[in-house]
Amino acid sequence: MKNFQGKVVVITGAGSGIGRALALQLAEKGAFLALNDYKAESLEQTLNLLPPGHEKYIAADFDVSDREQMKGFAQVVINKFGVVDMLINNAGVALRQNPFEEVEMENFDRLHEINFGGVVNGCHAFLPHLQARPEAALVNVASVLSFGGLMRSSAYVSSKFAVYGFTQCLIQENLGSGLQVHSVHPAGVKTNISSNSLNPQKSFDEVAKRVYRLSPEFAAKKIIRGIQRKKSRILIGRDAYLLDLITRLSPIGGASLLNNFMRNTRNAKDKVRAEDPTFRKNS
Numbered sequence: 112m113k114n115f116q117g118k119v120v121v122i123t124g125a126g127s128g129i130g131r132a133l134a135l136q137l138a139e140k141g142a143f144l145a146l147n148d149y150k151a152e153s154l155e156q157t158l159n160l161l162p163p164g165h166e167k168y169i170a171a172d173f174d175v176s177d178r179e180q181m182k183g184f185a186q187v188v189i190n191k192f193g194v195v196d197m198l199i200n201n202a203g204v205a206l207r208q209n210p211f212e213e214v215e216m217e218n219f220d221r222l223h224e225i226n227f228g229g230v231v232n233g234c235h236a237f238l239p240h241l242q243a244r245p246e247a248a249l250v251n252v253a254s255v256l257s258f259g260g261l262m263r264s265s266a267y268v269s270s271k272f273a274v275y276g277f278t279q280c281l282i283q284e285n286l287g288s289g290l291q292v293h294s295v296h297p298a299g300v301k302t303n304i305s306s307n308s309l310n311p312q313k314s315f316d317e318v319a320k321r322v323y324r325l326s327p328e329f330a331a332k333k334i335i336r337g338i339q340r341k342k343s344r345i346l347i348g349r350d351a352y353l354l355d356l357i358t359r360l361s362p363i364g365g366a367s368l369l370n371n372f373m374r375n376t377r378n379a380k381d382k383v384r385a386e387d388p389t390f391r392k393n394s
Contacts, residue, residue, distance in 0.1 A: 112197065112248045112291065113339045116141035119192045123175050123233060124202030126153025129252065129300060131160070132331035133199060138162050140335075145188040145195075146170040147202065175202045175229030176221075178236075185236035195240040197248040197338075200230040203270075208263035219266045226270035230277065238281075247290045248338050251278045255298035255351040259358045259366030282343055291341050295334055298350035300325045324348075 112118070120137050124130040126148030134144055138161045148154040151172035158170055169191050173180040188195055203226045206218055230251050241247040256268045257275035278294040285292055301324070330347050337345030346352050357365030 112246055112341075115197075115335075117143065118196040119143045119145065119188070119194055120197040120199065121145045121147070121188060121195055121233075121237060122199045122201060123147040123229065125157050125170075126150050127157075129297065129327045129330045129334070130199075130201040131157045132327040133201070133334060135160060136328070136331050136335060138168070142197075143167045143192055144169070145184070145192070147175065147184060148172055149174045149202070174225070175200075175232060176224040178228075178232045181229075181232040181236045185240065188237075189240060194244060195237055196244055196246070197250065198233055198237045198241060199250040199252070199334075200233040200274075201250075201252045202229050203252065206264075206266045210263055211265040214266055222266045223270050223273070226267070227273040227277070230274050234277075234281065241290050242285070242288065245289050248293065249281065249285075249290060250293045250295060250334065250338065250345075251281075252295040252297070253278065255296050255346075255348070255354050257294075257296060258351075258354050259362070260370075261366070262370050291338070291343075293334075293338060293343060293345055295337070295345045296347065296351050296355070297325070297330050298346075298348035298354065300327060300330045300347065 115137055118141075120142045122130050122134055122137075122144065125134045125144075125146035130146075130148070134146055134157055138144060144161070144167065146154060146157060146168065147170070148157070149172060154170050154172050158165070158168060161168055169187065171180075171184050171187065173184065175181060185195075204222060206214070206222050234249065234251075238249070241249055251274055253274040254267075254271040256264065257271040261268050275294050275296075278292060282292045325348050333347045334345055346355060354365065357368060359365075
């Protein structure tokens with residue numbers, strides 16, 4: 112899909128971060144938008160940032176893990192626009208890092224309901240409409256962490272592995288059709304996913320600068336370019352390309368390099384905690 116003028120695009124998690132950046136950039140390219148976020152206030156802020164022409168946009172605040180709500184949203188979009196040309200399953204949450212045995216299983220299950228279940232629900236509701244179009248795109252946002260395991264992040268990583276594997280299945284099922292299926296693998300994009308964690312932790316600016324360097328606008332631009340070039344996998348950031356390469360060459364060794372980097376990051380955080388009495392234990 113090279114031209115977005117007049118195309119109907121559905122974006123989940125459009126209240127901030129990559130979802131908002133995608134909405135703004137696609138609106139500038141002439142797309143009609145159907146936006147979702149579970150925070151009504153954030154969604155309203157996105158709508159207020161869009162170019163004039165509110166008849167081209169609709170929005171619905173609901174939890175993507177609710178299958179019936181997603182089905183209802185699909186019907187609202189069809190009633191409004193008649194067709195759907197692209198779906199971007201972007202909504203997701205995080206979970207504070209802990210060893211698996213310390214993770215509360217309610218949080219583990221809830222994260223999967225949103226990160227993976229939300230993608231499944233979006234695809235199930237919109238896929239028939241996409242397949243009915245002569246040209247369409249399905250975009251599922253996974254993560255660079257769907258390439259390798261990261262210690263203390265079993266819930267998040269496993270949810271993103273599931274998104275990647277699920278998307279690979281849909282790619283195979285739609286080969287040769289007018290539907291192009293993409294998985295997106297961002298690395299280090301500055302979004303609100305940490306503050307939107309199921310068990311939020313205090314922000315840590317100095318550490319975040321080492322890990323989250325890319326802007327949502329940069330990520331959105333890369334995603335749009337990947338869609339235009341029909342790339343099945345859209346990697347964002349040098350770290351994504353590096354981790355993809357090293358885990359292909361050595362799945363365990365490559366993931367170990369990532370874990371060593373994250374261990375150094377945690378050590379830096381511990382040092383700041385020791386030196387700064389205002390840096391809380393639960394940060």
